Each structure stands twice: as C-alpha cells, then as structure tokens.
Amino acid sequence: MKRQLVVFVSTAVVALGSMSVFAQAPVAAVTAPAQTAAPAAHPHATGPATQVAVIDIGYVFKNHSRFKVAMDKMKDEVMAAENGLKAERDRINGLMEQIKGFNPGTPEFKKLESEVAKAQGDFNVNAQLQKKDFMEREAKVYLQVYTEIEKAVAQFAQQHRIAIVHRFDGESIDNSDRNQILRGITKPIVYLESGIDITPDVLKVLNTPVVAGAVAPRTK
Numbered sequence: 001m002k003r004q005l006v007v008f009v010s011t012a013v014v015a016l017g018s019m020s021v022f023a024q025a026p027v028a029a030v031t032a033p034a035q036t037a038a039p040a041a042h043p044h045a046t047g048p049a050t051q052v053a054v055i056d057i058g059y060v061f062k063n064h065s066r067f068k069v070a071m072d073k074m075k076d077e078v079m080a081a082e083n084g085l086k087a088e089r090d091r092i093n094g095l096m097e098q099i100k101g102f103n104p105g106t107p108e109f110k111k112l113e114s115e116v117a118k119a120q121g122d123f124n125v126n127a128q129l130q131k132k133d134f135m136e137r138e139a140k141v142y143l144q145v146y147t148e149i150e151k152a153v154a155q156f157a158q159q160h161r162i163a164i165v166h167r168f169d170g171e172s173i174d175n176s177d178r179n180q181i182l183r184g185i186t187k188p189i190v191y192l193e194s195g196i197d198i199t200p201d202v203l204k205v206l207n208t209p210v211v212a213g214a215v216a217p218r219t220k
Contacts, residue, residue, distance in 0.1 A: 064207065
C-alpha cells in the first residue's frame, strides 16, 4: 500500500509541476528584428491602402512589458502552489509511517488507513483544480495581450495606409539543430524587405503607459 500511495502522490505533484507557465507558453526566444523605419505614411492619398507589412508576434510577446510582469507573477504563484502540495505530500508520507506501528486490522490501523485514503483523494483533486485554474488564467492573459496587439496593429496600419500585415518568425535558425532547420525551411515567408517590418513600431506603442492603462489593468 505504501508503494502505491507514494507513486500516486508523486505523480500528482509532477502533474502540477509540469504546468509551468513558460512550458505552456507559445512564445520562443527570438532575435530582435532590425530596427527599421516604418513604411511612410500618405496622409493625403486617396483610394484603398496598398502597402504590405510584417510583424513578429513572438518577439512582441517576449518584449511586452506588462505581459512579462503577468507571467512572472503567475510563475511565482505556481511555485507557491507546488510548495503547498509538497507539504501535503510530506504529511501523507508521515501518516504512512505511523501506520507501520500498528497491526493490520486493528482500530488504529483502520483509522489511519482511512485518513490516508481521504488525504490521497483530496491531494489529487486539489492538484488537478490548481493546474486547471492556472492554465485558464494563463490563456486569458494571452488573449488579452493578443487583442491589444491586434488593436495596435490596426491603428498603425490605418495611419500608414497598410492594407495587410503578415505574421512572420524572426527567430534565427540554429544550423546544428535538425528541428530548427525544418522549421526554417517551412516558414511561409521566404523573403521580405527589411523596411516593411513594423514590429519595433508596434511594440513601442504597446509599451507606452497610455496604451497600457487604456487596454489592460495594471498589475498590482
């Protein structure tokens, strides 16, 4: 019984530990796009916009100041939750050690056995609920920030008569890594003129206090 319980408790702790907010995050470390000038605006032009631009969404997330603050705060909360589960796991292990001092079938043995079984069930439920809560909160943060990015891109595009903005990946490729090589050769954009990269311009807008206060609440 002891072996089965230890395996169960350890599995639940690992399950919660695996939900690290950065493990779930789709944002990879990327190389900063070239700091190029945005397409020139044409305030007096008429007719539909015709310019094309690109943006590195991964780079924007990685350098979005309030997004990083939110993720760091959530990471601390995950670590606190893991510590709480570890303390409960140690308590259950202590109960299991106490059982050894009683003969099977005695009232004391049955009482501790029931307490361990209940603690085991509660531990598993709490671990799963905490994992679900963190994942849902993380998703909401990503959605909130991505919505803010969309608004900033739309505003910038309208001001500079940009008809369409494509997503691109500016991360450098490690030629010694097969997976990165395969990722690089499957990128949808084969070539782009450096002057159409609006990533630095949009990121600058997103990190200004005015936009930050208007779109998303500040982290306490």
